[in-house]
Amino acid sequence: MRTLSSTAGHDAAHIGAGAAGEAHLEARDVVIEYPKPGSKEMTTAVERCDLTLDRGDFVCLVGPSGCGKTTFLNAVAGFVKIAEGALELDGRPIPGPGPDRAMVFQQANLLPWRTVQANVSYGLELSRKAKKPAARQRADELLDLVGLAGVGQQYPAQLSGGMQARVNLARALAVDPEILLLDEPFAAIDAQTREVLQVELLRVCAAREVTALFVTHDIAEAAFLADRVCVFSPRPGRIVKEITVPWDRPRSHEIRRTPEFAQLCDEIADVLYGVKAGVGDEKEGSR
Amino acid sequence: MSATSSQMQAPRTESRPGAPSPRAQRVSRRRLPSWLSEQRLIGVGAVVLALVVWEVAALLRLKPKLTLPGPFDVIDAFKSLFEAGDIWVDLWTSAQELLIGLGLAVVIGLPLGLLIGWYKRAAWALNPFINFLYATPRIALTPLLIIWLGIGSSSKIAIVFLMAFFPVIINTAQGVQSLEQGAVRVARCFGASDLQLFRTVALPGTVPFVASGIRLAVGQALIGVFVAELSGAQHGVGLMMSTAGQQFQTATVFAGLFIFAAAGIGLTSLLRRVENHFAAWRPSHD
Numbered sequence: 001m002r003t004l005s006s007t008a009g010h011d012a013a014h015i016g017a018g019a020a021g022e023a024h025l026e027a028r029d030v031v032i033e034y035p036k037p038g039s040k041e042m043t044t045a046v047e048r049c050d051l052t053l054d055r056g057d058f059v060c061l062v063g064p065s066g067c068g069k070t071t072f073l074n075a076v077a078g079f080v081k082i083a084e085g086a087l088e089l090d091g092r093p094i095p096g097p098g099p100d101r102a103m104v105f106q107q108a109n110l111l112p113w114r115t116v117q118a119n120v121s122y123g124l125e126l127s128r129k130a131k132k133p134a135a136r137q138r139a140d141e142l143l144d145l146v147g148l149a150g151v152g153q154q155y156p157a158q159l160s161g162g163m164q165a166r167v168n169l170a171r172a173l174a175v176d177p178e179i180l181l182l183d184e185p186f187a188a189i190d191a192q193t194r195e196v197l198q199v200e201l202l203r204v205c206a207a208r209e210v211t212a213l214f215v216t217h218d219i220a221e222a223a224f225l226a227d228r229v230c231v232f233s234p235r236p237g238r239i240v241k242e243i244t245v246p247w248d249r250p251r252s253h254e255i256r257r258t259p260e261f262a263q264l265c266d267e268i269a270d271v272l273y274g275v276k277a278g279v280g281d282e283k284e285g286s287r
Numbered sequence: 288m289s290a291t292s293s294q295m296q297a298p299r300t301e302s303r304p305g306a307p308s309p310r311a312q313r314v315s316r317r318r319l320p321s322w323l324s325e326q327r328l329i330g331v332g333a334v335v336l337a338l339v340v341w342e343v344a345a346l347l348r349l350k351p352k353l354t355l356p357g358p359f360d361v362i363d364a365f366k367s368l369f370e371a372g373d374i375w376v377d378l379w380t381s382a383q384e385l386l387i388g389l390g391l392a393v394v395i396g397l398p399l400g401l402l403i404g405w406y407k408r409a410a411w412a413l414n415p416f417i418n419f420l421y422a423t424p425r426i427a428l429t430p431l432l433i434i435w436l437g438i439g440s441s442s443k444i445a446i447v448f449l450m451a452f453f454p455v456i457i458n459t460a461q462g463v464q465s466l467e468q469g470a471v472r473v474a475r476c477f478g479a480s481d482l483q484l485f486r487t488v489a490l491p492g493t494v495p496f497v498a499s500g501i502r503l504a505v506g507q508a509l510i511g512v513f514v515a516e517l518s519g520a521q522h523g524v525g526l527m528m529s530t531a532g533q534q535f536q537t538a539t540v541f542a543g544l545f546i547f548a549a550a551g552i553g554l555t556s557l558l559r560r561v562e563n564h565f566a567a568w569r570p571s572h573d
């Protein structure tokens with residue numbers, strides 16, 4: 001297997017963790033189960049998952065649908081309890097949802113009765129961290145950051161899908177999370193807008209110095225965004241390979257056209273479809 | 288034959304394709320004043336037409352005047368009603384029954400609806416009663432309520448309440464139950480407490496459901512007022528109508544009918560205004 005040079009972006013983006021050598025987010029042998037409907041048995045959604053994120057890392061999870069990516073993300077968010085193993089944030093088990101982690105959902109899920117500005121400041125309002133005028137000002141700053149200056153007084157129904165995705169991101173950033181959890185946030189968006197949003201996301205992440213855990217089923221998206229791409233097996237999901245991406249972040253569109261990028265996508269696809277089909281030569285749909 | 292064909296040709300030469308007549312252009316470009324939209328124009332036109340047909344039918348005496356009075360007879364009936372003055376007492380009585388019954392239905396139905404929409408166990412406990420009362424024709428409880436509460440206002444209010452209560456509680460509960468789960472997850476993700484979730488998601492999200500529930504309730508409440516007054520009352524527009532009916536004052540019956548209709552339309556459009564105020568975020572439909 002062709003190996004990519006390991007001057008990985010996450011080392012460059014590393015920004016002073018707490019104790020030296022302590023991972024920011026660490027999953028060790030994590031098992032997550034759901035009760036089978038109508039019986040006392042459990043089905044395993046995530047099987048012995050190992051993953052380590054340092055501060056400032058950008059890690060993408062790719063895998064066939066139903067393999068437990070969302071479930072794993074929900075466990076990190078604190079919505080889902082793990083059955084076995086350890087899932088720790090700065091060395092402490094995750095107790096439940098918290099303001100240090102913010103989720104960006106696939107569906108923008110904006111509250112339709114709130115203005116865009118009020119949607120962005122929603123998290124701040126709930127945490128009572130900021131007074132109303134301050135929260136509004138902050139919302140405007142973030143709208144500016146995601147390229148939506150001036151639409152604060154509009155309602156979500158007036159925005160396009162791409163704009164809603166930006167609001168979705170701004171809302172998560174507004175609470176100043178340490179970890180950004182993104183669950184296929186651009187899956188419902190057209191290909192062109194998606195590529196623009198990917199560049200924007202990298203720019204914003206660099207500006208805010210956040211750690212990001214990004215779920216996608218789009219191989220090129222994972223290759224473009226991540227410092228490391230973790231490929232899941234089909235259900236029950238397990239990380240079968242971690243692939244390091246050689247470029248520093250933020251990145252620009254140009255790298256998409258390099259042969260290295262195509263190679264990287266192929267490498268991911270090989271693992272993904274090899275695992276899926278049990279054979280190594282199914283390259284169809286790798287693009 | 289030749290006359291018809293030349294008539295048919297005339298307009299054709301006037302409006303050649305590619306060169307629309309300047310007159311037609313001007314007409315289509317002219318803007319109507321803002322209060323006079325096309326929609327309103329057509330609506331008013333249709334009503335006027337219906338009134339004319341009614342008047343013509345009355346003038347043709349298809350039925351004796353006693354059974355089918357014309358619009359002008361109804362206007363006369365209105366005049367004499369207001370000259371006699373008794374109508375004020377009737378209006379006041381019916382309006383009170385309607386508004387108090389409706390108000391109680393909202394004040395009690397809304398929180399209960401939120402409760403059973405929010406807490407499954409509350410729904411399990413209350414659903415048998417709600418289903419029972421919803422399935423029975425509640426108006427059939429009128430005799431019972433009159434026995435219990437007498438023929439005064441309180442029995443009427445009770446009936447109006449019973450009629451209006453169910454659309455409010457059922458719609459509200461449904462509104463809470465069909466809340467966008469995505470919105471709930473977002474709130475939870477940001478660590479919303481139950482109370483915050485309720486205030487920032489459940490309440491605003493149910494506004495459209497509550498509003499349509501209350502609008503349905505207005506219709507039901509009007510039925511309640513009318514039927515309750517038929518089964519024994521001292522005053523009221525419904526009573527006035529039934530008395531007039533027994534005396535074959537058909538025009539007066541029509542007058543009462545229009546009073547009910549006006550009340551319904553007035554309340555409904557008032558509600559729509561309130562609703563629009565609370566739902567400015569919804570993409571407009573016109």
Ligand SMILES: Nc1ncnc2c1ncn2[C@@H]1O[C@H](COP(=O)(O)OP(=O)(O)O)[C@@H](O)[C@H]1O
Nearest residue numbers: 034035045064065066067068069070071072235
């Ligand atoms: N709430 C749930 N209850 C029971 N089973 C679930 C639930 N959520 C997900 N699952 C199951 O867990 C597996 C993983 O789901 P998910 O994490 O959503 O996959 P992915 O996001 O990778 O597509 C699926 O087989 C799904 O059926």
Ligand SMILES: [Mg+2]
Nearest residue numbers: 069070071183
């Ligand atoms: Mg998923």
